[in-house]
Amino acid sequence: MTIRPEQQAVIRGFGSSQVGRRLPVSEMALTVDACLAALNDAGVSRDDIDGLATFPGGGFDTPGLAGPGADEVHAALGLRTNWKYGGPEGGQLGGFFSACLAVATGLARHVLVYRTVGEASAQGAAGRAGTLSASADTAVSGFRRWLAPFDAHSPANWIALFAQRHMHEFGTSREHLGAIAVNNRHNAGLNPDAVYRTPLTLEDYYAARMITTPFGMYDCDVPCDGSVAFVVSHVDTADDGPHCSIGIESIGWAMRHRPLWDQWTDMTEMAAWDAAAHLWERSDLTPADIDQVQLYDGFSFLPLVWLEALRFCGKGESGPFLASGKQIALDGPLPLNTGGGQLSAGRLHGCGLLYEACVQLADRGGDRQAGRPSTVAVGVGGGPTAGAALLVRR
């Protein structure tokens, strides 16, 4: 068997700050909470940390999106690193993937990986408009210059375009999207750290106001304040901590199309298909070997894309796969977003799903623990961004 670089790394510990709506603390305070919790969980001291990685890193002008940059966290925690990385273009799991590679190549031994958001506080009472309107009168650069002049202002619009095409070609319906929303809210009800925990019915789902067809309010995830952190260590140290480390079977990081929102060749697919194909190319496991999934649900439609991309069902068949909700329930054959996902637990921008995979593999899910999984597939990203990982019990 070929040894892959990611198999030279393990997740030795993980931690989270409080996650919530408009928390009265700074993004740095949340970050420090998560990082210190992860160090403690890993049994790794601050002085042992010689690498630091994050997504998307500093320098972003969208309030609340990025959290503190790697340099700021480096300084705050008094780290001495041999390697450091923060950047947006490798996708939300790019910091984690880079940490695996740094460990495998010997650039670092113990890498602290974190992801912080402060979107709930940044958006304030005005919601998303609070962060959009500041730039409404200035010329739009970057990828938004192909979207904003046509009043496609939100990722909700951009992803709805994919969803509508999927519905058109395959008969996918709002009932199928609602199955994700209801499933995730149910799981969130069993997760004391989730943002929204009150039960949600399909009737509630249909009754909510429309955002952008086919997405209503419950198809869109919850901006939150919070941080999660991981200690990625060399596999040689996997048994040196206070508890079992989590293994990394494979990662999928491929991008085989033009990474542009409106230029995907087949808009019933997304970058997820490339990352998922890469994941299986690099793994000895198959979809039948996977015990549960943590799939990006920034919008309810995205887990459908990931289920198809990862081949848990055929292309176009995710709607019927989800119809009863039983397949993905906590006691079903493929539990999905056991902690409530971003739709109900809060948008930690993919890294919350990586965190929940760790929770489940460490049997720390409490009321939401879905059996004793040996393998968890994590798929993160929507549109032209994607990364996937298979985490395993060691």
Added chain:
Amino acid sequence: MRGDKAAPAPIRLLSRPAPTPDEAEFWRAGAEGQLRIQRCDACRQWQHPPNPVCQHCLSRDLAFETVSGNGSVYTFTVNHQPWLPHLTEPYAVIVVELDEQPGLRFVSRIVDTSVDDVTIGMRVQVVFHPLGDGLFAPLFTAARRDA
């Protein structure tokens, strides 16, 4: 019954792109009422967005050519959320596929047409809306029967 449909939302676009020099012609050609798309002189493929190289054959010989402005709705979404104060909802955002080449697409907006009439496959034709600074947004309206 026309009276049962949502009235077309007025356009008051505020967001203006900051085009790179490679893209200026796409955004400025609306001044002459033309939709101009970049085409490779070597392999004859159209491409969008414009770049100083052909993504198909890597030729550097590209030029803008005027296209018919006719196309179909590849996909759409009807937006109801008041993201910005200047918007009037509901309005339809589309991905238009131009007649000139399969997959030659970009995001645009439907105007002068009720959102209730927008469907995938609907035939559309270009109209232009000024953005200031000599730039124009190519928007789309339901095609006339003879288009």
